[in-house]
Amino acid sequence: MSQKKLFISYSRRDTEYVSTLVEALRKQGFEVWFDKNIRTGTDWDSTIEEELKKADAIVLVLSKTSVESDNVKDEMSFGIGMDKPVIPIKIEECDVPMRLARKQFVDFTTMGHEEGFERLVNDLHIGLKEAETAVPKGTFKPPKQKKANPIKNYIMGGVGAVVLILILVMVLGGEDAEADTTSNAEWQTAINSNTVNSYLNYIYQKGPLDPKYKSAQDSIDVLMEYEGMVIYGDLNSRYFVKNLYTDMNGDLVYEQDDEQIPKKGDIITALTPSQIYNYETMEPMEGLLLEPGVKAKVISVREDDQGNVLAILNFPDN
Known part of the structure; x- marks a missing residue:
């Protein structure tokens, strides 16, 4: 059957x-x-x-x-x-x-x-008019739900937050403990939002030495689930701005750099509504646009015969 x-x-x-x-x-x-x-x-x-x-x-x-x-x-x-x-x-x-x-x-x-x-x-x-079947226990195990930051509830309590922070500072070593608590809270904020912007903001604030830096990059990649091609710009104009570029180590570095043509791994933002094309046929993908402000990750870049810079991208749902 x-x-x-x-x-x-x-x-x-x-x-x-x-x-x-x-x-x-x-x-x-x-x-x-x-x-x-x-x-x-x-x-x-x-x-x-x-x-x-x-x-x-x-x-x-x-x-x-x-x-x-x-x-x-x-x-x-x-x-x-x-x-x-x-x-x-x-x-x-x-x-x-x-x-x-x-x-x-x-x-x-x-x-x-x-x-x-x-x-x-x-x-x-x-x-489907079929005979019912036994489902073995443990067949479906959903992803673990993200736990709420336990510190948050104390913060809502006002005085309780002050007491908790003081205890953490004394037990875990003063300023280092306070910095770790802040970092964890900021990471929790990023994963609760679960958007490209929330993870990018975390990267901007923390930089490549932060222990969650790679996790933030991976989370961005998961959200960039679609693929297509756009016209990045031509000899006279740019339709995107670079928000992050990859350095020699492959790390994302925050710097708006509009002069250099993007390369693999760079994150760019649409400045105007940008048509998405099938990069094999060069035909427009009907109804698909990158709206202004939407960020995308560069897979590869090339130029066509008319001097247009074409970028193949991964991008999230608008």
């Missing part, structure tokens, strides 16, 4: 969680597709539509950001309109869309992620 095909509809903020979910579903014998499978240069809308048509069922991941996503709403409506089984799962507290209010969903927030996953698998088998 051929594998049943699942389409996962989700918000990109939940990519880490969904990637783990996809892996667990594949271990249960499902063929799973989600938009990280889209090859660079393919037409986004047509690929999504094609995969929705091929899917036997749709798993809709409900979170605070996905219920606000127009793309997720479109995918949900398309699936319901094609009369395919749509299985919603709620992975955090959020407002369930009106079209799903009367539809039973698997609430991972109350059932727990392991029991919720077992229920999801069984609901999929029921929706």
